[in-house]
Amino acid sequence: MTAHPTPPHRSGFISFVGRPNAGKSTLTNALVGEKIAIISDKPQTTRRAIRGIVNRDDAQIVIVDTPGVHRPRTLLGERLNDVVTHTLAEVDLIGFCLPANEKIGPGDRYIARSLRDSTKAPVIAIVTKTDLGKPKQIAEALLRVQTLQEDLGREFAEIIPVSAAADFQVDTLCSIIAGRLPEGPKLFLDGERTDESQQSLIEEFIREAALEEAREELPHSIAVSVSEMLPRDDSDVIDVHATLYVERSSQKPILLGHRGSRIKHIGTTARKQIESRLNMRIYLHLHISVLAEWQRDPKKIDRLGL
Numbered sequence: 379m380t381a382h383p384t385p386p387h388r389s390g391f392i393s394f395v396g397r398p399n400a401g402k403s404t405l406t407n408a409l410v411g412e413k414i415a416i417i418s419d420k421p422q423t424t425r426r427a428i429r430g431i432v433n434r435d436d437a438q439i440v441i442v443d444t445p446g447v448h449r450p451r452t453l454l455g456e457r458l459n460d461v462v463t464h465t466l467a468e469v470d471l472i473g474f475c476l477p478a479n480e481k482i483g484p485g486d487r488y489i490a491r492s493l494r495d496s497t498k499a500p501v502i503a504i505v506t507k508t509d510l511g512k513p514k515q516i517a518e519a520l521l522r523v524q525t526l527q528e529d530l531g532r533e534f535a536e537i538i539p540v541s542a543a544a545d546f547q548v549d550t551l552c553s554i555i556a557g558r559l560p561e562g563p564k565l566f567l568d569g570e571r572t573d574e575s576q577q578s579l580i581e582e583f584i585r586e587a588a589l590e591e592a593r594e595e596l597p598h599s600i601a602v603s604v605s606e607m608l609p610r611d612d613s614d615v616i617d618v619h620a621t622l623y624v625e626r627s628s629q630k631p632i633l634l635g636h637r638g639s640r641i642k643h644i645g646t647t648a649r650k651q652i653e654s655r656l657n658m659r660i661y662l663h664l665h666i667s668v669l670a671e672w673q674r675d676p677k678k679i680d681r682l683g684l
């Protein structure tokens with residue numbers, strides 16, 4: 379009997395791109411197995427590159443979840459696009475997410491051309507949300523995807539249908555990604571799932587809770603900044619002070635709710651998420667402040683660390 383040689387360990391970075399709502403965050407979470415990127419029904423909720431790490435016996439996959447590439451309309455949009463281009467130039471692999479239940483549009487072609495211009499990394503076409511389509515539609519979607527190769531300027535390394543929601547082919551995708559990373563040792567220690575700072579994660583969780591509450595009224599106008607995290611002397615509780623920024627004073631009461639009921643609810647939801655995900659005990663002090671037109675002002679964006 380001949381012993382099989384152990385396959386080499388691989389490690390590297392992958393970034394998922396795709397237009398808003400393509401399912402990038404959900405896929406990241408399905409692969410990493412923990413809620414790290416924030417998810418929302420509203421597009422453009424992912425504001426910064428968040429890394430999730432998948433540790434396997436044969437590979438370590440570091441996922442850099444980028445905001446959707448899109449034509450910038452505001453300064454914040456431009457910054458997000460800068461982050462994206464910067465990130466794309468440095469990754470080993472790209473996963474281009476294309477929802478099975480939607481036609482390929484100008485947005486997808488724009489992304490394909492951005493990829494052509496900004497990276498030489500292999501691109502895997504991932505047809506997402508297959509649970510939303512019939513087999514015939516999925517087959518058609520897989521064919522349609524190939525037309526993007528013209529804009530991409532090269533062939534896709536793979537084309538694979540997945541559903542993060544129905545856990546269809548997520549493991550297969552994981553193996554494909556692992557197999558395409560360069561040989562190398564682990565880049566992050568075991569047990570580490572994200573290198574995003576605790577504070578940023580806390581901000582993301584609060585923002586997600588606020589979006590859940592005020593989805594209809596304030597789709598994009600909420601930013602969150604943690605100002606202080608103070609450990610208590612007499613217990614392991616940490617007092618976290620955070621501010622939710624809205625753009626207009628008329629938006630303040632929306633977040634406050636009747637007698638502060640909404641902000642209270644946001645606080646409870648966020649605290650529970652933070653405590654269970656980050657394994658810490660906190661007391662959350664939430665404040666609401668108006669930062670007028672923060673999306674268009676570079677100084678204000680800097681203040682929020684975006």
Ligand SMILES: Nc1nc2c(ncn2[C@@H]2O[C@H](COP(=O)(O)OP(=O)(O)OP(=O)(O)O)[C@@H](O)[C@H]2O)c(=O)[nH]1
Nearest residue numbers: 399400401402403404421422423424446507542543
């Ligand atoms: N049915 C179904 N819905 C999905 C699946 N993946 C994602 N979704 C939903 O699609 C919506 C968008 O998913 P996200 O993961 O936030 O998409 P995204 O590409 O990260 O979006 P942005 O952050 O806006 O760029 C959410 O409502 C998800 O619940 C899936 O496999 N099946």
